[in-house]
Amino acid sequence: MALADAMKPIEAAAADLYAVDRQAARDAIADKYAKAVAPGGDLRRKLDAANANFNETAGFMVDALDEWVKKVATGPLHQLLVTRAKTRTDLDATLGSRERARAAAQDDAKAWGARFADWSAPADTITKIVAGYADQINKLDLEINGGNAPDSAILSFWFEVAPKHLQVSDGTLTDDAKTALGKVKNAVAQAGFADLAAWLDPVTARNAGGVYVIPPVDLPPSGPTS
Numbered sequence: 137m138a139l140a141d142a143m144k145p146i147e148a149a150a151a152d153l154y155a156v157d158r159q160a161a162r163d164a165i166a167d168k169y170a171k172a173v174a175p176g177g178d179l180r181r182k183l184d185a186a187n188a189n190f191n192e193t194a195g196f197m198v199d200a201l202d203e204w205v206k207k208v209a210t211g212p213l214h215q216l217l218v219t220r221a222k223t224r225t226d227l228d229a230t231l232g233s234r235e236r237a238r239a240a241a242q243d244d245a246k247a248w249g250a251r252f253a254d255w256s257a258p259a260d261t262i263t264k265i266v267a268g269y270a271d272q273i274n275k276l277d278l279e280i281n282g283g284n285a286p287d288s289a290i291l292s293f294w295f296e297v298a299p300k301h302l303q304v305s306d307g308t309l310t311d312d313a314k315t316a317l318g319k320v321k322n323a324v325a326q327a328g329f330a331d332l333a334a335w336l337d338p339v340t341a342r343n344a345g346g347v348y349v350i351p352p353v354d355l356p357p358s359g360p361t362s
Contacts, residue, residue, distance in 0.1 A: 165256070165257055165258075165259070166352060166355055168259050169258050169259040169352055169355065170352035172259040172263070173259070173349055173352065178263070179259055179262060179263050179266070182263065182266050182267075182270065183262075183266060183304075183305055183306070183307060183349065184307065185270070186266055186269070186270045186273065186301060186305065186307075187301070187305050187307030187308075189273040189274060189277075190273055190297070190298075190301050190307075190309075190313065191307075191309060191312075191313045192277070193273055193274075193276065193280070193293065194293075194298075194309075194310075194312070194313035194317065195310055195312030195313050195316065196277070196280075196281065196312075197280055197281075197293075197316055198312050198316045198319070200280070200286070200290070201290070201316055201319045201320065202319075204287060204290050205319055205320065205322075205323035207287065208323040208327045208329075209323070209326070209327045213287065213291070214327065217324075217327070217329055247344075247345075248345060251344075251345035251346065251347070252345075254346075254347040255345075255347055255355070258347055258355065262304050262348070262349060265300055265303075265304050265347075266300075266301075266304065268300065269296070269297045269300045269301060272292070272293075272296065272297050273293075273297060276289045276292055276293045276297065280293065294320050294336065295332060295335060298317070298320075298335075298336055299336060299341070302317075302336065302337075302338040303341040303342065303346050303347075303348055304346075304348045304349060305349065306348070306349040306350070317336060320336060321333045321336045321337070324336075
């Protein structure tokens with residue numbers, strides 16, 4: 137019963153991708169996606185604008201990160217990250233081994249169900265993701281370069297905005313943006329926060345089923361047509 141309950145989110149979402157009677161709907165969605173990511177398409181323009189702003193903001197903070205990354209290893213920022221990690225450990229300790237296993241199975245099923253649903257309408261999903269972070273980039277840029285809380289803004293940029301943008305975008309990072317990204321990834325990894333470093337590696341999210349921009353012909357197979 138527990139297994140059946142955990143599988144429900146996947147079964148419901150997978151039907152959109154594989155049910156024979158939904159082929160026409162899938163074809164329409166694929167066509168919509170192709171138009172959205174084509175040159176001049178609505179999603180393409182939003183992605184390109186977000187990537188340009190991301191590159192600019194990340195590139196401008198290369199020097200500032202030399203001081204910021206030190207705070208990942210010691211001080212209040214370090215303690216905040218330690219507390220974050222300890223909170224999950226403390227919550228797990230309140231459950232028995234079987235309860236933890238069941239909760240993990242349910243979480244995994246919900247996550248995969250959401251990913252199936254995302255790929256069932258990739259243009260809409262990616263548009264929503266980009267809309268959720270694009271406006272933040274310029275706001276955080278202002279905070280990083282003269283605001284009252286630059287350290288907090290840098291944290292938000294790299295762990296709220298960057299994971300989403302790096303996951304969905306097919307844009308190219310500038311050399312300065314790559315340098316900035318490398319400094320942050322190395323700092324959190326060396327400080328013992330491997331999960332945060334993984335957030336900044338789009339391969340991790342994509343291998344786990346996360347939606348991202350791909351050529352329309354490479355969309356996941358939609359299942360049999362008869």
